Amino acid sequence: MTDNLAQCLSTQARGCDLLGSPFHAALLHLAAADLAAGGPTAALLAPWAGKGLRELFADAVPLRLLGALHDLVLSGDDPALAATYPKRGREADADSAWVAARAAMIRHQDRLAAFMTHEPQTNEVRRSVCLAPGFLEIAEQTNLPIRAFEVAASGGLNLNWDRYAYQFGPTAWGDPESPVSMDTEWTGPTPAVEARIEVIERAACDRRPGDLADPVQRRRLLAYIWPDQFERLDRIAAAIDLARELGVTVEAADAVGWTARVAAPRPGAAMVLYHSVFWQYMPAESQAALRQVIEAHGAAATSEAPFAWLRMEPPADNPAGMEVRLTLWPGGEDRRLAEVHPHGAWVRWSA
Known part of the structure; x- marks a missing residue:
């Protein structure tokens, strides 16, 4: 009964190792062994x-377990556990x-x-380094202001993609005064950094959005x-502070109904519906329903009221990969803009 669970933990451990978290990789291998022995993990x-x-x-069970333990550490309610977690300047001891x-x-x-009953919501801010060049591409092609609407936005931190500072290889873009800055290992041509970006409307939904005014929910995002990726922790903390300052809100709503209700194209702006690392967690029937709504909005698009679908998701034929795709109506041309790292550490831009 536990064989699949143990395999899931071990597979995610290898993923954590590949994505630069040896501490979590080691914890998951130990959790798999404890599960097999009938320990408290079981x-x-x-x-x-x-x-x-x-x-x-699909339920991201290993990430639920890791998140629950880290939340307990961040709360300070278990000093013995917190004392063993990674600290700056100190190598973590996963066995302890x-x-x-x-x-x-x-x-x-x-x-x-109780923590694990809620699906994981990793509001990884560095995914904006993958998505922002897609917005630049849309702005260059349409020469219109942008309405940026995000589905499955969690706490809404990637709603502020145009308010961050970026380094795309040798090329800087964004707000140089932003408290949130990020670079990436960039390969390929320079994105359309000369395109004029004007976001005239932004909105977001999530089935269970994180309320940034609530310290418990802020801690959940962290x-x-x-825990051994300090740069990511610093970046999300700065992004949370900025989002609170700007009054970012995320509507509690289902992606399908919300997109149908609010995201239709309008003359005078490019309507951009976007999401990241969300599609794979939707049931097949929900995927089909959302695609139908998106295509209906696309069919209604005109050159004065274009509709764009920008997403950062695994390709259908390679769930271990990640890419940025853009479909732009009228016309409905679908293009792969880039291969990307799940946390934005590298971008192979091909647009």
Whole structure:
């Protein structure tokens, strides 16, 4: 009954290692062994016992476990566990951390289990370094102001993509005074940095949006950033502060109904519907319904009222990869703009 769970944990461990979190990789390998031995990991993951691998990955079970433990650390409510987690200038000891995590699973089982009932929402700000060049491409092609509408926006941090400072290889773009800055390992031609960007409207929805005014929900967003990746933690903290200053809000709504209701093209602006690392978690019927709404909006588009679908998602034939695609109406031409790192660490731009 636990074989699929153990395999899921081990597979995600390899993913964490490849994406630069050896600490989380080691924790997941130890969790898989504890699960097989019937330890406290088994009790915590009991709601997913007997499920298939596809469902386990769709539910992001390993990330729920890691997020729950990190949230407990960030809260300060388990000093013994917090003392073992990575700190700047100190190499983390995953074996010691696992001993403390195992004890924490027993002491705080109900709390950790409650945290894990909520699907992960990694509001990775550096995904904006992958999406912003797509907006530049749209602006260059349409020569119109932009309405930027994001689905599955979590706390809405990537709504502010035009308010950040970027380094696309040797080329700087964005707001040089922004408290949020990011670079990436850029290869390929320079994006359309000379295009005029004017965002005249922005909006977002999420099925369960994070309320940035709530310290517990702010901590949840931080909890899904891997604890040995300090640059990512600093960046999201700065992005949260900026979003709160700007009064960013995310509407609690289903992506399909919300897109149908608010995202129709209008004359005088390019309507851009965008999302990142969201599509793969939707049921197939929801994917089909959202695609139908998007295509209906596209069919209504004109040169004075274009509609763009910009997304950063795994390609259908390679769930381990990640790419940025743009479909622009009228015309409906679909293009792959780039291959990208899931956290924005590199961009291979081809547009």
